[in-house]
Amino acid sequence: MNQTFRRTGSTRHRSEPRIVEEIREICRPAAEKIARHDGEIRLIGQYDADGISATAIAHRALERQGKNFSYEILKQLYEEDVERIAEEDEDLLVFVDIGSGQSDLLKEHILQETDKQVIVSDHHDPALDEEESGNLENLIHLNPHHLGYDGGEAISAAGMTYLLAEEMDEENRDLVHMALIGATGDVQKQEGEFLGLNQDLESLAVESGAVERRKGLDLYGRTTKPLQKSLMYNTDPYLKDVSNDESGAIELVKSAGVDIRKDGEFRTLADLTEEEEQKLIRNMIKRGFDVERLLNRIYTLENGYEIDEFSTIINACGRLGSPRKGVKILLEQDLELAEKISRKYGRRISSSLRYVEDHKEDEDVIYEEEIGVIDGKSEVDEDFIGTVTTITMSNGFFDAPVVMGVADAEKDKVKVSSRADKEAVEDGLNLGEIIDEICGELDGEGGGHNVAAGAKIPQVNKEEFIQKLNSMVSEQTA
Numbered sequence: 001m002n003q004t005f006r007r008t009g010s011t012r013h014r015s016e017p018r019i020v021e022e023i024r025e026i027c028r029p030a031a032e033k034i035a036r037h038d039g040e041i042r043l044i045g046q047y048d049a050d051g052i053s054a055t056a057i058a059h060r061a062l063e064r065q066g067k068n069f070s071y072e073i074l075k076q077l078y079e080e081d082v083e084r085i086a087e088e089d090e091d092l093l094v095f096v097d098i099g100s101g102q103s104d105l106l107k108e109h110i111l112q113e114t115d116k117q118v119i120v121s122d123h124h125d126p127a128l129d130e131e132e133s134g135n136l137e138n139l140i141h142l143n144p145h146h147l148g149y150d151g152g153e154a155i156s157a158a159g160m161t162y163l164l165a166e167e168m169d170e171e172n173r174d175l176v177h178m179a180l181i182g183a184t185g186d187v188q189k190q191e192g193e194f195l196g197l198n199q200d201l202e203s204l205a206v207e208s209g210a211v212e213r214r215k216g217l218d219l220y221g222r223t224t225k226p227l228q229k230s231l232m233y234n235t236d237p238y239l240k241d242v243s244n245d246e247s248g249a250i251e252l253v254k255s256a257g258v259d260i261r262k263d264g265e266f267r268t269l270a271d272l273t274e275e276e277e278q279k280l281i282r283n284m285i286k287r288g289f290d291v292e293r294l295l296n297r298i299y300t301l302e303n304g305y306e307i308d309e310f311s312t313i314i315n316a317c318g319r320l321g322s323p324r325k326g327v328k329i330l331l332e333q334d335l336e337l338a339e340k341i342s343r344k345y346g347r348r349i350s351s352s353l354r355y356v357e358d359h360k361e362d363e364d365v366i367y368e369e370e371i372g373v374i375d376g377k378s379e380v381d382e383d384f385i386g387t388v389t390t391i392t393m394s395n396g397f398f399d400a401p402v403v404m405g406v407a408d409a410e411k412d413k414v415k416v417s418s419r420a421d422k423e424a425v426e427d428g429l430n431l432g433e434i435i436d437e438i439c440g441e442l443d444g445e446g447g448g449h450n451v452a453a454g455a456k457i458p459q460v461n462k463e464e465f466i467q468k469l470n471s472m473v474s475e476q477t478a
């Protein structure tokens, strides 16, 4: 989700005619370059759900062409990585979901210094624009920004790489669901709708049967929580005798003629057949509930997982330090491994949340001024501080309109994650702008949206960062 942190500024939704064809066209020379190449290839991907999906797509496409390649997945592409890669043997480098933001470094250390060929298939803000990229003979830089699209919304790197794979061989059309898994991971699906060019990929996926799309109850925990919990947690619209009432929620399910358990285990909403879900919906309508508001498009993959849950599992592989397992799950349909990762990820989130509970009396760690602060120090992994911040914001642990989580990161930096409540945002608070401004003053990198923003800053600036955020939130919510 690094992607979302770069999307400062406009959130324009591009709904003009979609021209995915334009992207296919820019992919063609890259596909030809790969086809002609008979030396070794190095594939380099990013470690989130989008990057892992893009890596899996490229992996399968290269494999199908009988190419000799190896791959690595990085959290970030630092200058030292670029320097290292410049020294390695492979003479064709393919970067996916990484590389656009560092294309100036690629130019400096690889494109001008070596005779390696480079293909970048990415959607992050590019350091080199279309013209600068075009001037470099050994670079093919595929990026939707070069065509005037906002890569933050219009298409993910998995989508870009899918279109490249499609240009390499039509056979690769069976990888289209991975493009949507990547887009979902990068929050390019909102309230059930894929954004921008992703809609074209969605049509392809639905037509080919790779993804099933239908309307369903879009409740919290649809795939992860017992059905009655999903129902009782729903308070908007308020469901009389069901919201905040577990036995009432169970009664609603039973009176719909739907089993609450299977093999002794509570079922999730996603465990219900379509027919059972319809029964439940009809029963809710009969009770006079405003069900229409709860219905959204639900996307189910051929493997039976809903796309959000599966995307979360792929993302979790990276967070847990095993991004290659994500590639394996995608390429080999290893669902046993997927379940294992899912459970492990759940345990890691619980233990990170326990840190907050265990330290709530410790004023150096958990404290509240204008904002609620969770200092995870080295105890909460930087990859989990965002989730902890989100959950702590939504469960009302603090009274403050903004919650900030911070955790030690590599290279003497700290990761900052912040969330605002809905009301404050409606009153005009914009965390993305605030974080962006403080980063400018305190040597950080970051950004985001009005409700959520993140950054990496030098460890030494941590206290000052917290104080600035405190006073800016206080000003904006005064």
Ligand SMILES: [Mn+2]
Pocket (backbone or CB within 6 Å): 003, 050, 051, 097, 123, 156, 157, 158, 186
């Ligand atoms: Mn991405």
